[in-house]
Amino acid sequence: MDVRQFKDKVFQAGREAGLEEMEIYAVSSKDLSIRVFQKEVDDYTLSVGQGVGFRARFAGKIGYAYAETLDEDSVYMLVEGAKANAQIIDSEDEIVFFAGAEDYPTVKAYNPELEQVTPEAKIEYAKELEKEAFAADERVSLVNWAAVGYREVEAYIANTLGLEQSFSRNGAYTYVSALVKENEQVKSGGRSRYSNSWADFNARELAKEAVGEAASLLNADTVKSGEYRVLLRYDVVRTFLATFASVFSAEAVQKGLSLLAGKLGEQIASPLVTLIDDPLLENGAASTPFDGEGVPTRTKDVIAAGELKTYLHNLKTAKKDGVESTGNASRASFKSTVGISPTNFYIKPGELGYEELVRELGSGLIIISVQGAHSGANPVSGDFSLGAYGYLVEDGKIARPVDQITIAGNFFQLLQDVEAIGSDLEFGGPGMGGNVGAPSLIVTKLAVAGN
Amino acid sequence: MLSERIVTDVLLAALSTGGDFAEIFMEDTYNTSISMIDGKVEQGVNGRDYGVGIRIYQGFRSVYAYTNNTSRENLMKVALEAAAALAGSRQVQSIVLNRMCVEKFNPVRLEPQRVGQKEKVEVMKRAHNAAANFHEQISQVAITYLDVDQSVFIANSEGLMVDDRRIRTRLGINAVASKGNEKQSAFRGPGRHMGFELYEQIDVEEIARDAAQSAVTMVNADYAPSGKYPVIIDNEFGGVIFHEACGHGLEATSVAKGASVFAGKLGQKVASEIVTAVDDGSIPNAWGSQNIDDEGFKTRRNVLIENGILKGYMIDRLNGRRMGMEPTGNSRRQSYKYAPTSRMTNTFICAGESTKEEIIANTEYALFARRMGGGSVNPATGEFNFAVAEGYIVRNGKIEKPVRGATLIGKGSDVLLKIDMVGSNLATGQGMCGSLSGSIPADVGQPTIRVTEMTVGGRKEAE
Structure with a gap:
């Protein structure tokens, strides 16, 4: 069921079980990660996930529970779990729930254009990373990482004092790592980047930096203590x-x-x-x-x-x-x-x-x-x-x-x-x-x- | 968990675009974690992790997708979305599932789900009291209690259908000693693949006092001298040296891609001839054991190095394809959120001939690392580093004084060749190992060993 609906059910069941203030913190996410190895897509992982954290006051103390399925079993498990945990708490810390504020700042962290970048474009990018890394120096023996990923997350919080807020954020990340070999010596160099603007992902630049670093470390030696x-x-x-x-x-x-x-x-x-x-x-x-x-x-x-x-x-x-x-x-x-x-x-x-x-x-x-x-x-x-x-x-x-x-x-x-x-x-x-x-x-x- | 009908339909959907192998991994896990600071329970969390991971291979390509929604409709949708990442025409037309029964060699007597939170808290209080009352310099004690009850169901397009249940229990004890402005902490974390009966088998108080002793010793210790000199590494958690410096390089994940210093070296001498090392996921009730691995293969004892000669790797199904070798029962993952890959289970250097006393008595000058902290390694180069949690200087065959703040760095391949004494006191310690497929429980272990020379990093000039 939908998280708002689920929240109502949990709060209802919690009241029946004698819980006082209650709060739901829910996260839903969408992920795609791609790794290329020797010109092939070596790993492609996609996921749609969700989860709900629940905390509640019982007899003055706070108990926690969480679940990943929003079903009736989870409603029961959250309420009973939080209640059992509230009963073992010794800490005298005073926990306050927040009723919500009049004003919240405006924050921009979701870029709808980024979501539009197709999986094919991401695969192309990862392939290019690998290719550019090999092209950057003839001593590159292996590109052990050429990866790109996308993640979008929505956080939702609501409690029985009337607080209810949600916020979405997205971003993409990339990582390249290469091994440079000369004689019997191997050095590795890597670069990563995170941004929510696809224009920031320049495969050639990143690969060059990673390889350049690996090559610059060849013939390294220690120094005097x-x-x-x-x-x-x-x-x-x-x-x-x-x-x-x-x-x-x-x-x-x-x-x-x-x-x-x-x-x-x-x-x-x-x-x-x-x-x-x-x-x-x-x-x-x-x-x-x-x-x-x-x-x-x-x-x-x-x-x-x-x-x-x-x-x-x-x-x-x-x-x-x-x-x-x-x-x-x-x-x-x-x-x-x-x-x-x-x-x-x-x-x-x-x-x-x-x-x-x-x-x-x-x-x-x-x-x-x-x-x-x-x-x-x-x-x-x-x-x-x-x-x-x-x-x-x-x-x-x-x-x-x-x-x-x-x-x-x-x-x-x-x-x-x-x-x-x-x-x-x-x-x-x-x-x-x-x-x-x-x-x-x-x-x-x-x-x-x-x- | 899922009906055979749904399993077959989802696997076939996953193979609709030319995949040659598909797998379903379903998990329903109940966790408890409780934390106590200074004798007071601060937090308790009960959780339920639940979801399905679907994996497809096409040659060496691998696609993975996971979801929390296990309705037939959604699983079909996810399988088709994952399949869309591959391009080709159907190769597998039908699947006949065979339910496989696995011998359960990790008996559990007291299921943690049936033990009340208050009994769990009692164990924590015992640990707290033992550590807190050990010495006046103990300024804080933090205890964490953990239990995990994981039910898994694995099915694949070769017809495998199997389930397993893994119950693990662990106590974490962190003691902090203070002197003036200085603080030092020490950690012990006994755990097993078993239920609440763990606490009948281990002496919680003694382990807690050992942690407290370690913290007190270190807060009163001088800094370790830096430089290159011999190092004696004690048994039990000292095995983290082998885990980090060599174990990761023997995982097919690194070997298959040639990104390991041990790639292509089977049959060659990689260690001193007194070194034999094993990975064994089939030790009853050990922390890193399980009846089957996370691809459904039976776990087993794998000899990695025998008398200094490289004998084998730890191999999962996909990397086995790449290497043309059979899987070894080492495929593991943190949860359904991770595609499995080759990982360690219980990994240790086998017992040798010397006693610990002999090793120390025969050493003119060395760092004696009684307890290791954690560490990490770059498998491509074998360069590792790890922290010494409790160290001593050995001089003229005797332990002279405690020292703190030391770090050991080096290359796994060098260190293996420089081991010149191996003790007879093999013991294991528990850790959580983080890598590609997430964080998983793993035992490390060894007897006391001596390394002729290592780089010791510290804050003081060499003596």
Whole structure:
């Protein structure tokens, strides 16, 4: 049945079971992903999916349940599941449901033209990616990824206090990765892009960048262990920001899991750093007029010129701190409980182009990739130690490629150590922790382990 | 779950444009997850995942489609939409389904669905109390409880029709120790392919205390010295080194496309001769076991490396076609939302001759990685990295002091050749492995091993 109809049934059954306030958060999505390998469509996946998350108050506590089929069995399962879960909750946290606002911002993140791009055009594009990657360098031995995808998502939220909102967003993504082989040496390079404008997908440009990067890494060697001044490329900065985004969450702060506790109004970063959360960004991959609790969203500086301005709040953490929600309640999916996440979350770009940054670095290392951020970084302490590769820079010029090194340091120190910011801001696309964007940065020093 | 009539019609519809093989994977899964922080239940979620995935092959081409709506009408529509991605004329005219019965070697005594939420919370409280009371430096304990009851039905155009039920139970224990501004956390996550009887078989309190001990040791530890030197990796979750550095490169997903350093090396020496490694999805009740894989093949023991020689890969149906080799019962997927591909099940280095004590006593200087964190690998180059969750410096045959913040990097193929001692204390640990077909439960394992040299990343200069 239709989600609005289903909601009425669940609320009705919930009232009969003695549930108090109730809320439905439903997501429906359409996906198509295509991968080409050796001129053939190697993978073609299409899906139409839906799911409903349900939360309700019973005897003062909140219980959750979710289902993927909107049938009578699910009505029963949601009501009984949420009721059983409400009864085991000990947490004294006060959970508030939101009755809806008068005004919601206008946000544009759905491009109807993108939906019109045919599957055939997408297949052609993926084939071209592979072809262009082979054409870019004769040493390309394999194009192990030539992929393109489309996704459209509609989020719908309604509760028994009268809130009812919905919002649709679409976007396309592409990824190409190639292996370059010389003698017995193999190096890989990849590029991805996310956008909801098809015109942004240039197969030749993307393939050339991926292959160029792989080729530039041939004959890489390690460096002597020690401290280096480092240029972190935009995508590496993005990885750091995504990995440590939770430290800005008021939930982490209140639970003692963020070292930013008690630091509001303090200088926690170099004055060059401004960190923005902008849910209203036009065509942003995480743009939305309302958050996971139905609260209207707004743009804010989280760090302004180095000063910590605010944590990210949902209704629960805001109530605890006696502030307004920042509209950052998140539902990682309809299966998830309400958490906190940034939206379009980015470091404000500076003036310097990438080449200028390399000159500015003078001597040091450029890091273009880090590995193992999910295991080698600790968001609680800020410590990280990650596999990395990139280039050695001498006299403002790239001297040679570098691999088999690790970089280690601390995220909070890194924020303080920013010495220059590039103009090359780029977003990474939708992810569980919002859509993170960053320009390239120079930092004073990181510990590098090599030889 | 679906009638034979519907299955046959949908498979035939999927094959209407020239596909030579079609498959239906249907799933109805009930989940419970409960989270507790500092002894208080914060959240409980019950969920039901339900849907059907339809897969079609035409030679090496593969099309996949999935939906939550399992009405005959919708399944026919989805099958035809998926078929439209292929072009050709019908090759398969009729299908005769044969119901297959599988031996269920993963017995479950206490179905989690029949255990009340309050009993589940009791187990969590036991774990919490043991960890929280371990030491005054323990500042926070987070416990997660999980159970999954997955019923699957698989049918294909070769006539296979089979079902299976996978019940898995797991407890996650995360202990945080604090000293001044510093915090270190340690995780333990025991799990099995079994029901609530897991908690009769494991000592929840002891595991929780072990996590707490690890966090306390690390918060009081100095940073690890960086550089190239010998590394001793302990048993159990230490097996993640093999999983990441070699296991992924032995999956047909990488091998079939030549995107693995192990491609084309069957019969060749790829490891030190004291290394034998196995993937075995048929170990009763192990975390990564299942009666059948997600294409309906029986799981089994596959020798990957024997005395240093590469013996086999882990192969799914589609990559088996590409490689001209038989599937090995390794095809897995997170859910109906993913097309299956070759994945690990329970993967481990087999026991050797030395005792752990001998290995340490015979080492002049090394990093002893008692607990590994997670890691990742680029299968094309074999370059891996992973974090050491609990480390020590070994000097002159003795454990000298704990160290933290170390990362190990290297190439799987190099490390395998540099293993010079293998212990006799094989044990496994549980993890969730993320790859092409989603996140799946997998056991990693090994005895204590010594690697003659690895690059250790850390914040301190070499000693």
